[in-house]
Amino acid sequence: MAGTPALEVKDLAAGYDRTEVLRGVSMQVPAGSVVALVGPNGGGKSTLLNTIAGLIRPTRGTISLYDSDITTLAPYRRTKMGLCHIGEGRAVFKRLTVRENLIMQAEKGREREAADLATTVFPRLGERMEQLAGTMSGGEQQMLAMARAYVRKPQLVLLDEPSLGLAPIVTDAIFQFLENELVAGRGVSVLVVDQLVHRVLDIAQHAFVLRRGELAFAGPSAELRASDLFAHYLSAGSAS
Numbered sequence: 001m002a003g004t005p006a007l008e009v010k011d012l013a014a015g016y017d018r019t020e021v022l023r024g025v026s027m028q029v030p031a032g033s034v035v036a037l038v039g040p041n042g043g044g045k046s047t048l049l050n051t052i053a054g055l056i057r058p059t060r061g062t063i064s065l066y067d068s069d070i071t072t073l074a075p076y077r078r079t080k081m082g083l084c085h086i087g088e089g090r091a092v093f094k095r096l097t098v099r100e101n102l103i104m105q106a107e108k109g110r111e112r113e114a115a116d117l118a119t120t121v122f123p124r125l126g127e128r129m130e131q132l133a134g135t136m137s138g139g140e141q142q143m144l145a146m147a148r149a150y151v152r153k154p155q156l157v158l159l160d161e162p163s164l165g166l167a168p169i170v171t172d173a174i175f176q177f178l179e180n181e182l183v184a185g186r187g188v189s190v191l192v193v194d195q196l197v198h199r200v201l202d203i204a205q206h207a208f209v210l211r212r213g214e215l216a217f218a219g220p221s222a223e224l225r226a227s228d229l230f231a232h233y234l235s236a237g238s239a240s
Contacts, residue, residue, distance in 0.1 A: 003030070003031060004031065004066060004067055005028040005029055005030055005031065005064075005066075006029045006030065006031045006032075006033075006065070006066060006155060006156045006189035007027075007028065007029035007052065007063070007064070007065060007156055007189065007191065008027075008028050008029075008062075008063075008064040008067075009025055009026060009027045009028075009048075009052065009061065009062070009063050009064075010026050010061055010062045010063075010064075011024050011025075011026055011060060011061040011062070012024070012025040012026070012048070012051065012058050012060070012061035012062075012063065013025075013058060013059045013060045013061055014047060014048075014051040014056050014057070014058040014059060014061075015047070015056075015059070016047075016056075020059070020213065021044045021047045021213050022044050022047055022048055022051065022058075022213045023212075023213040023214050024061070024214065025044075025048060025061070025210070025213070025214065025215055026061075026215070027208055027215065027218060029156065029189050029191050029206075030189065030205070030206065031066075031187070031189055032183060032187040032188070032189060033183065033189055033190070033204075033205045033206060034178060034179065034183055034189075034190045034192065034203050034204045034205060035189075035190065035191050035192070035204055035205070035206045035207065035208065036192060036193075036194075036197075036200045036201055036204035036206070036207040036208070036221060037049075037191055037192065037193045037207075037208050037210060038193070038194075038197050038200070038201075038207060038208070038209055038210075038224075038234055039209045039210040039211050039216070039234075040211055043210045043211045043212060043213065044210050044212070044213040045160075045193045045210050046087075046088065046160055046193065047213075048210065049085065049087070049158045049160050049191070049193060050085075050087070051063070052083075052085075052158060052191075053075055053078065053083065053085035053087075053158055054070070054073060054074060054075035054077075054078050055075060055085075058071065065078070065081055065082065065083055065155070065156060066082075066155065068081065070083070079152075081155075082154050082155030082156060083154065083155070083156050083158070084149045084152055084154035084156070084157045084158070085157075085158045085160075086145050086146070086149060086157065086158065086159050086160065086162065087160045088160040088161045088164065090133075090138065090141035090142060090144075090145055091145040091148070092133040092134075092141050092144050092145050092148065093133060094132065094133050094134025094141075095132060095133075095134060096132070096133060097129065097130050097131060097132055097133065098125055098128045098129050098130070098131055098133055098136075098144055099115055099129045099130060101133055101144055101148060102114045102115050102118050102144075102147060102148060102151055103115075104148075105148045105149075105151040105152045106151055114151040115129065117147075117150060117151055118144075118147035118148075118150065118151060121146075121147060121150060121177055121181050122143040122144075122146070122147050122173070122177070124140060124143065125140070125143060125144060125147060128140060138165050138166060139166045139167060139170035142162060142166060142170070142174060143170070143173070143174070146162075146174060146177055146178075149182075150177075150181065150182065153186070154188060155188065155189065156188070156189045156190075156191070157182065157188055157189070157190045157191070158191050158192075159178075159190060159191070159192040159193065159194070160193050161193060161194055161195060162174050162178075162192065162194060163175075163194050163195065163196050163199070164194075164195060171196065171199070175199060175200075175202075175203055178190055178192070178203060179203040192204070197234045201221045201224065201225060204221045205220065205221060206218075206219065206220060206221060207219065207220070207221045207224045209224065209229060209234070216229060217229055
């Protein structure tokens, strides 16, 4: 993990009310890479993503985006700095059309370019431009959420369960988009949580295992696959 990391978390602790969920988590996401965050249910993975995104205030520790401390910044300021968070569920405006969803993410004067970019990576959206996002299938909504992130041109994307409830063919399209368009095509860094552990490790160069709010593994994805930890906790495919 040489060079300036896209994301660096140091000794992070956070939770809800008086319940501590994260206990001293430290990790790095290298620039231009896919990193998998996996572990047993209830391990704190979504809490970690929400804390990085600014939705939960940490009780201690620091969060840095390309060496800039964002620990106390509001979520919208993190977004302006290049952080994109796609939480569990479909991150779209359901009462707006597909085109309107995309235009909202475009730079001024580049609205048409935004729609063209989206349909390049997800051709199906080209057939849905004037359709309300909330009337599309779950897979199409997830494609739209990914396209919105793509149009925004982020530096770091946090993804929470992108394949949840999707057909295998749509899941394949989502993961191909992450690997080929976001990372290889644009050098974006991705930290992803997904229930399909084997699938996410296929595209991730590095992996972290979060268990009971603490890191139980940090290293190359291939090393995790060969570990006892993978056999005991992850081989069944649970990463939620």
